[in-house]
Amino acid sequence: MAAREKSLKHRQQSVNNTFETSGIDSSAVEEKLFGQVEADEYGEDGPVVFICGKCKLPVGDSMSWDGSEDGQNQIRLKRVTDNVFVGKDTRVYEASKRSPCLIVDLLCRGCHSVLGMVFTSTPKNLDHKRFTFCFNVADIDSYVLGSASQMLAAEGPKEQPVTLEYRGIVEQQLIEMKMLVVAMAQRLEEIEAGLQGGM
Known part of the structure:
Protein backbone atom coordinates (compact mmCIF):
# COMPACT_ATOMS: atom_id res chain seq x y z
CA MET A 1 0.00 0.00 0.00
CA ALA A 2 2.84 2.42 0.87
CA ALA A 3 4.62 1.58 -2.42
CA ARG A 4 1.45 2.38 -4.36
CA GLU A 5 1.06 5.76 -2.61
CA LYS A 6 4.73 6.50 -3.29
CA SER A 7 4.23 5.61 -6.96
CA LEU A 8 1.15 7.85 -7.19
CA LYS A 9 3.04 10.75 -5.56
CA HIS A 10 5.95 10.26 -7.98
CA ARG A 11 3.56 10.17 -10.97
CA GLN A 12 1.77 13.31 -9.74
CA GLN A 13 5.11 15.07 -9.23
CA SER A 14 6.28 14.20 -12.76
CA VAL A 15 2.96 15.41 -14.19
CA ASN A 16 3.37 18.68 -12.30
CA ASN A 17 6.95 19.03 -13.57
CA THR A 18 5.80 18.42 -17.14
CA PHE A 19 3.25 21.20 -16.96
CA GLU A 20 5.63 23.55 -15.18
CA THR A 21 8.29 23.26 -17.88
CA SER A 22 5.86 23.59 -20.75
CA GLY A 23 3.63 26.47 -19.66
CA ILE A 24 1.27 26.94 -22.59
CA ASP A 25 -0.83 29.95 -23.39
CA SER A 26 -2.88 28.51 -26.24
CA SER A 27 -4.65 31.81 -26.94
CA ALA A 28 -1.26 33.42 -27.54
CA VAL A 29 -0.34 30.48 -29.77
CA GLU A 30 -3.43 30.94 -31.91
CA GLU A 31 -3.10 34.70 -32.05
CA LYS A 32 0.58 34.60 -33.03
CA LEU A 33 0.24 31.81 -35.55
CA PHE A 34 -2.99 32.49 -37.28
CA GLY A 35 -4.05 36.01 -36.34
CA GLN A 36 -7.35 34.83 -34.91
CA VAL A 37 -8.57 33.54 -31.62
CA GLU A 38 -11.49 31.15 -31.58
CA ALA A 39 -13.01 31.40 -28.11
CA ASP A 40 -15.44 28.92 -26.70
CA GLU A 41 -18.54 29.83 -24.71
CA TYR A 42 -16.47 30.39 -21.58
CA GLY A 43 -14.10 32.81 -23.31
CA GLU A 44 -11.04 30.52 -23.10
CA ASP A 45 -9.30 28.47 -25.75
CA GLY A 46 -8.82 24.76 -25.57
CA PRO A 47 -5.66 22.93 -26.53
CA VAL A 48 -4.58 23.30 -30.16
CA VAL A 49 -3.99 20.34 -32.48
CA PHE A 50 -1.55 21.02 -35.34
CA ILE A 51 -2.28 19.18 -38.60
CA CYS A 52 -0.54 18.78 -41.96
CA GLY A 53 -1.67 21.60 -44.23
CA LYS A 54 -2.01 19.22 -47.18
CA CYS A 55 -3.42 15.87 -45.99
CA LYS A 56 -4.73 17.01 -42.55
CA LEU A 57 -3.01 14.29 -40.48
CA PRO A 58 -2.32 15.41 -36.89
CA VAL A 59 1.37 16.20 -36.39
CA GLY A 60 1.46 17.62 -32.85
CA ASP A 61 -0.37 19.67 -30.24
CA SER A 62 0.07 22.67 -28.00
CA MET A 63 0.83 20.44 -25.00
CA SER A 64 4.32 20.03 -26.56
CA TRP A 65 4.78 23.76 -27.19
CA ASP A 66 8.38 25.00 -27.04
CA GLY A 67 8.12 28.46 -28.60
CA SER A 68 7.78 30.36 -31.86
CA GLU A 69 9.98 32.29 -34.24
CA ASP A 70 7.91 35.22 -35.51
CA GLY A 71 10.61 36.44 -37.91
CA GLN A 72 10.87 33.03 -39.57
CA ASN A 73 7.17 32.16 -39.25
CA GLN A 74 7.90 28.94 -37.35
CA ILE A 75 6.71 27.17 -34.22
CA ARG A 76 8.73 24.73 -32.13
CA LEU A 77 7.37 21.58 -30.49
CA LYS A 78 9.14 19.22 -28.10
CA ARG A 79 7.21 16.14 -29.27
CA VAL A 80 5.34 15.16 -32.44
CA THR A 81 3.04 12.32 -33.52
CA ASP A 82 4.08 9.24 -35.49
CA ASN A 83 2.68 10.99 -38.58
CA VAL A 84 5.93 12.99 -38.75
CA PHE A 85 9.27 11.52 -39.71
CA VAL A 86 12.72 13.05 -39.81
CA GLY A 87 14.49 12.99 -43.18
CA LYS A 88 17.93 11.42 -43.63
CA ASP A 89 19.71 14.08 -45.67
CA THR A 90 21.54 16.77 -43.71
CA ARG A 91 21.93 20.13 -45.40
CA VAL A 92 23.21 23.61 -44.59
CA TYR A 93 20.63 26.24 -43.70
CA GLU A 94 21.38 29.90 -43.00
CA ALA A 95 18.93 31.45 -40.53
CA SER A 96 20.89 34.70 -41.00
CA LYS A 97 24.11 35.65 -42.82
CA ARG A 98 26.36 34.75 -39.88
CA SER A 99 24.40 31.78 -38.57
CA PRO A 100 24.88 28.68 -40.76
CA CYS A 101 23.18 25.58 -39.33
CA LEU A 102 22.86 21.91 -40.23
CA ILE A 103 19.27 20.73 -40.56
CA VAL A 104 17.21 17.73 -41.62
CA ASP A 105 13.68 18.02 -42.99
CA LEU A 106 10.51 17.10 -41.12
CA LEU A 107 8.16 15.22 -43.43
CA CYS A 108 4.53 14.19 -43.24
CA ARG A 109 4.18 10.41 -43.29
CA GLY A 110 0.87 10.65 -45.16
CA CYS A 111 1.71 12.92 -48.11
CA HIS A 112 5.52 13.31 -47.78
CA SER A 113 5.20 17.12 -47.67
CA VAL A 114 8.02 19.02 -45.98
CA LEU A 115 6.54 20.49 -42.80
CA GLY A 116 9.64 22.00 -41.25
CA MET A 117 13.07 21.05 -39.95
CA VAL A 118 15.17 19.80 -37.07
CA PHE A 119 18.34 21.76 -36.32
CA THR A 120 21.14 19.25 -35.68
CA SER A 121 23.98 21.75 -35.40
CA THR A 122 23.63 25.44 -34.55
CA PRO A 123 25.76 28.40 -33.50
CA LYS A 124 25.50 29.31 -29.83
CA ASN A 125 22.82 31.99 -30.39
CA LEU A 126 20.46 29.35 -31.91
CA ASP A 127 21.08 26.55 -29.38
CA HIS A 128 17.47 26.85 -28.15
CA LYS A 129 16.32 25.46 -31.54
CA ARG A 130 18.59 22.44 -31.56
CA PHE A 131 16.79 19.08 -31.47
CA THR A 132 13.30 20.59 -31.37
CA PHE A 133 10.71 20.11 -34.09
CA CYS A 134 10.48 23.40 -36.02
CA PHE A 135 7.33 23.59 -38.15
CA ASN A 136 6.76 26.16 -40.90
CA VAL A 137 3.45 27.85 -40.11
CA ALA A 138 2.63 28.00 -43.84
CA ASP A 139 2.77 24.18 -44.07
CA ILE A 140 0.51 23.32 -41.13
CA ASP A 141 -3.02 24.13 -39.99
CA SER A 142 -4.52 24.00 -36.52
CA TYR A 143 -7.71 23.03 -34.76
CA VAL A 144 -8.72 24.35 -31.34
CA LEU A 145 -10.33 21.57 -29.29
CA GLY A 146 -13.80 22.54 -28.13
CA SER A 147 -14.30 25.07 -30.93
CA ALA A 148 -16.99 23.06 -32.70
CA SER A 149 -20.31 24.89 -32.69
CA GLN A 150 -22.59 23.13 -35.18
CA MET A 151 -25.40 21.05 -33.66
CA LEU A 152 -28.27 19.09 -35.13
CA ALA A 153 -31.69 20.61 -34.49
CA ALA A 154 -33.94 18.52 -32.25
CA GLU A 155 -36.65 16.73 -34.19
CA GLY A 156 -40.27 17.62 -33.57
CA PRO A 157 -41.75 20.75 -32.03
CA LYS A 158 -39.71 22.78 -29.61
CA GLU A 159 -40.24 21.61 -26.08
CA GLN A 160 -41.56 24.08 -23.56
CA PRO A 161 -40.25 24.07 -20.02
CA VAL A 162 -42.77 22.76 -17.50
CA THR A 163 -43.79 25.76 -15.41
CA LEU A 164 -46.77 26.12 -13.06
CA GLU A 165 -48.55 28.23 -15.67
Missing part, protein backbone atom coordinates in the same frame (compact mmCIF):
# COMPACT_ATOMS: atom_id res chain seq x y z
CA TYR A 166 -47.88 25.67 -18.44
CA ARG A 167 -49.00 22.82 -16.14
CA GLY A 168 -52.24 24.66 -15.36
CA ILE A 169 -52.97 25.13 -19.07
CA VAL A 170 -52.36 21.42 -19.79
CA GLU A 171 -54.60 20.36 -16.86
CA GLN A 172 -57.39 22.67 -18.12
CA GLN A 173 -57.12 21.18 -21.62
CA LEU A 174 -57.30 17.64 -20.18
CA ILE A 175 -60.44 18.52 -18.19
CA GLU A 176 -62.09 19.99 -21.31
CA MET A 177 -61.16 16.89 -23.36
CA LYS A 178 -62.53 14.60 -20.64
CA MET A 179 -65.83 16.55 -20.58
CA LEU A 180 -66.04 16.33 -24.38
CA VAL A 181 -65.46 12.54 -24.33
CA VAL A 182 -68.11 12.08 -21.59
CA ALA A 183 -70.60 14.23 -23.55
CA MET A 184 -69.90 12.23 -26.74
CA ALA A 185 -70.36 8.92 -24.87
CA GLN A 186 -73.73 10.12 -23.46
CA ARG A 187 -74.85 11.27 -26.90
CA LEU A 188 -73.81 7.89 -28.40
CA GLU A 189 -75.86 6.07 -25.74
CA GLU A 190 -78.88 8.23 -26.57
CA ILE A 191 -78.49 7.50 -30.29
CA GLU A 192 -78.14 3.74 -29.64
CA ALA A 193 -81.22 3.79 -27.35
CA GLY A 194 -83.21 5.63 -30.05
CA LEU A 195 -82.12 3.10 -32.70
CA GLN A 196 -83.05 0.13 -30.51
CA GLY A 197 -86.43 1.68 -29.58
CA GLY A 198 -87.22 2.32 -33.26
CA MET A 199 -86.69 -1.31 -34.24
Whole structure:
Protein backbone atom coordinates (compact mmCIF):
# COMPACT_ATOMS: atom_id res chain seq x y z
CA MET A 1 0.00 0.00 0.00
CA ALA A 2 2.84 2.42 0.87
CA ALA A 3 4.62 1.58 -2.42
CA ARG A 4 1.45 2.38 -4.36
CA GLU A 5 1.06 5.76 -2.61
CA LYS A 6 4.73 6.50 -3.29
CA SER A 7 4.23 5.61 -6.96
CA LEU A 8 1.15 7.85 -7.19
CA LYS A 9 3.04 10.75 -5.56
CA HIS A 10 5.95 10.26 -7.98
CA ARG A 11 3.56 10.17 -10.97
CA GLN A 12 1.77 13.31 -9.74
CA GLN A 13 5.11 15.07 -9.23
CA SER A 14 6.28 14.20 -12.76
CA VAL A 15 2.96 15.41 -14.19
CA ASN A 16 3.37 18.68 -12.30
CA ASN A 17 6.95 19.03 -13.57
CA THR A 18 5.80 18.42 -17.14
CA PHE A 19 3.25 21.20 -16.96
CA GLU A 20 5.63 23.55 -15.18
CA THR A 21 8.29 23.26 -17.88
CA SER A 22 5.86 23.59 -20.75
CA GLY A 23 3.63 26.47 -19.66
CA ILE A 24 1.27 26.94 -22.59
CA ASP A 25 -0.83 29.95 -23.39
CA SER A 26 -2.88 28.51 -26.24
CA SER A 27 -4.65 31.81 -26.94
CA ALA A 28 -1.26 33.42 -27.54
CA VAL A 29 -0.34 30.48 -29.77
CA GLU A 30 -3.43 30.94 -31.91
CA GLU A 31 -3.10 34.70 -32.05
CA LYS A 32 0.58 34.60 -33.03
CA LEU A 33 0.24 31.81 -35.55
CA PHE A 34 -2.99 32.49 -37.28
CA GLY A 35 -4.05 36.01 -36.34
CA GLN A 36 -7.35 34.83 -34.91
CA VAL A 37 -8.57 33.54 -31.62
CA GLU A 38 -11.49 31.15 -31.58
CA ALA A 39 -13.01 31.40 -28.11
CA ASP A 40 -15.44 28.92 -26.70
CA GLU A 41 -18.54 29.83 -24.71
CA TYR A 42 -16.47 30.39 -21.58
CA GLY A 43 -14.10 32.81 -23.31
CA GLU A 44 -11.04 30.52 -23.10
CA ASP A 45 -9.30 28.47 -25.75
CA GLY A 46 -8.82 24.76 -25.57
CA PRO A 47 -5.66 22.93 -26.53
CA VAL A 48 -4.58 23.30 -30.16
CA VAL A 49 -3.99 20.34 -32.48
CA PHE A 50 -1.55 21.02 -35.34
CA ILE A 51 -2.28 19.18 -38.60
CA CYS A 52 -0.54 18.78 -41.96
CA GLY A 53 -1.67 21.60 -44.23
CA LYS A 54 -2.01 19.22 -47.18
CA CYS A 55 -3.42 15.87 -45.99
CA LYS A 56 -4.73 17.01 -42.55
CA LEU A 57 -3.01 14.29 -40.48
CA PRO A 58 -2.32 15.41 -36.89
CA VAL A 59 1.37 16.20 -36.39
CA GLY A 60 1.46 17.62 -32.85
CA ASP A 61 -0.37 19.67 -30.24
CA SER A 62 0.07 22.67 -28.00
CA MET A 63 0.83 20.44 -25.00
CA SER A 64 4.32 20.03 -26.56
CA TRP A 65 4.78 23.76 -27.19
CA ASP A 66 8.38 25.00 -27.04
CA GLY A 67 8.12 28.46 -28.60
CA SER A 68 7.78 30.36 -31.86
CA GLU A 69 9.98 32.29 -34.24
CA ASP A 70 7.91 35.22 -35.51
CA GLY A 71 10.61 36.44 -37.91
CA GLN A 72 10.87 33.03 -39.57
CA ASN A 73 7.17 32.16 -39.25
CA GLN A 74 7.90 28.94 -37.35
CA ILE A 75 6.71 27.17 -34.22
CA ARG A 76 8.73 24.73 -32.13
CA LEU A 77 7.37 21.58 -30.49
CA LYS A 78 9.14 19.22 -28.10
CA ARG A 79 7.21 16.14 -29.27
CA VAL A 80 5.34 15.16 -32.44
CA THR A 81 3.04 12.32 -33.52
CA ASP A 82 4.08 9.24 -35.49
CA ASN A 83 2.68 10.99 -38.58
CA VAL A 84 5.93 12.99 -38.75
CA PHE A 85 9.27 11.52 -39.71
CA VAL A 86 12.72 13.05 -39.81
CA GLY A 87 14.49 12.99 -43.18
CA LYS A 88 17.93 11.42 -43.63
CA ASP A 89 19.71 14.08 -45.67
CA THR A 90 21.54 16.77 -43.71
CA ARG A 91 21.93 20.13 -45.40
CA VAL A 92 23.21 23.61 -44.59
CA TYR A 93 20.63 26.24 -43.70
CA GLU A 94 21.38 29.90 -43.00
CA ALA A 95 18.93 31.45 -40.53
CA SER A 96 20.89 34.70 -41.00
CA LYS A 97 24.11 35.65 -42.82
CA ARG A 98 26.36 34.75 -39.88
CA SER A 99 24.40 31.78 -38.57
CA PRO A 100 24.88 28.68 -40.76
CA CYS A 101 23.18 25.58 -39.33
CA LEU A 102 22.86 21.91 -40.23
CA ILE A 103 19.27 20.73 -40.56
CA VAL A 104 17.21 17.73 -41.62
CA ASP A 105 13.68 18.02 -42.99
CA LEU A 106 10.51 17.10 -41.12
CA LEU A 107 8.16 15.22 -43.43
CA CYS A 108 4.53 14.19 -43.24
CA ARG A 109 4.18 10.41 -43.29
CA GLY A 110 0.87 10.65 -45.16
CA CYS A 111 1.71 12.92 -48.11
CA HIS A 112 5.52 13.31 -47.78
CA SER A 113 5.20 17.12 -47.67
CA VAL A 114 8.02 19.02 -45.98
CA LEU A 115 6.54 20.49 -42.80
CA GLY A 116 9.64 22.00 -41.25
CA MET A 117 13.07 21.05 -39.95
CA VAL A 118 15.17 19.80 -37.07
CA PHE A 119 18.34 21.76 -36.32
CA THR A 120 21.14 19.25 -35.68
CA SER A 121 23.98 21.75 -35.40
CA THR A 122 23.63 25.44 -34.55
CA PRO A 123 25.76 28.40 -33.50
CA LYS A 124 25.50 29.31 -29.83
CA ASN A 125 22.82 31.99 -30.39
CA LEU A 126 20.46 29.35 -31.91
CA ASP A 127 21.08 26.55 -29.38
CA HIS A 128 17.47 26.85 -28.15
CA LYS A 129 16.32 25.46 -31.54
CA ARG A 130 18.59 22.44 -31.56
CA PHE A 131 16.79 19.08 -31.47
CA THR A 132 13.30 20.59 -31.37
CA PHE A 133 10.71 20.11 -34.09
CA CYS A 134 10.48 23.40 -36.02
CA PHE A 135 7.33 23.59 -38.15
CA ASN A 136 6.76 26.16 -40.90
CA VAL A 137 3.45 27.85 -40.11
CA ALA A 138 2.63 28.00 -43.84
CA ASP A 139 2.77 24.18 -44.07
CA ILE A 140 0.51 23.32 -41.13
CA ASP A 141 -3.02 24.13 -39.99
CA SER A 142 -4.52 24.00 -36.52
CA TYR A 143 -7.71 23.03 -34.76
CA VAL A 144 -8.72 24.35 -31.34
CA LEU A 145 -10.33 21.57 -29.29
CA GLY A 146 -13.80 22.54 -28.13
CA SER A 147 -14.30 25.07 -30.93
CA ALA A 148 -16.99 23.06 -32.70
CA SER A 149 -20.31 24.89 -32.69
CA GLN A 150 -22.59 23.13 -35.18
CA MET A 151 -25.40 21.05 -33.66
CA LEU A 152 -28.27 19.09 -35.13
CA ALA A 153 -31.69 20.61 -34.49
CA ALA A 154 -33.94 18.52 -32.25
CA GLU A 155 -36.65 16.73 -34.19
CA GLY A 156 -40.27 17.62 -33.57
CA PRO A 157 -41.75 20.75 -32.03
CA LYS A 158 -39.71 22.78 -29.61
CA GLU A 159 -40.24 21.61 -26.08
CA GLN A 160 -41.56 24.08 -23.56
CA PRO A 161 -40.25 24.07 -20.02
CA VAL A 162 -42.77 22.76 -17.50
CA THR A 163 -43.79 25.76 -15.41
CA LEU A 164 -46.77 26.12 -13.06
CA GLU A 165 -48.55 28.23 -15.67
CA TYR A 166 -47.88 25.67 -18.44
CA ARG A 167 -49.00 22.82 -16.14
CA GLY A 168 -52.24 24.66 -15.36
CA ILE A 169 -52.97 25.13 -19.07
CA VAL A 170 -52.36 21.42 -19.79
CA GLU A 171 -54.60 20.36 -16.86
CA GLN A 172 -57.39 22.67 -18.12
CA GLN A 173 -57.12 21.18 -21.62
CA LEU A 174 -57.30 17.64 -20.18
CA ILE A 175 -60.44 18.52 -18.19
CA GLU A 176 -62.09 19.99 -21.31
CA MET A 177 -61.16 16.89 -23.36
CA LYS A 178 -62.53 14.60 -20.64
CA MET A 179 -65.83 16.55 -20.58
CA LEU A 180 -66.04 16.33 -24.38
CA VAL A 181 -65.46 12.54 -24.33
CA VAL A 182 -68.11 12.08 -21.59
CA ALA A 183 -70.60 14.23 -23.55
CA MET A 184 -69.90 12.23 -26.74
CA ALA A 185 -70.36 8.92 -24.87
CA GLN A 186 -73.73 10.12 -23.46
CA ARG A 187 -74.85 11.27 -26.90
CA LEU A 188 -73.81 7.89 -28.40
CA GLU A 189 -75.86 6.07 -25.74
CA GLU A 190 -78.88 8.23 -26.57
CA ILE A 191 -78.49 7.50 -30.29
CA GLU A 192 -78.14 3.74 -29.64
CA ALA A 193 -81.22 3.79 -27.35
CA GLY A 194 -83.21 5.63 -30.05
CA LEU A 195 -82.12 3.10 -32.70
CA GLN A 196 -83.05 0.13 -30.51
CA GLY A 197 -86.43 1.68 -29.58
CA GLY A 198 -87.22 2.32 -33.26
CA MET A 199 -86.69 -1.31 -34.24
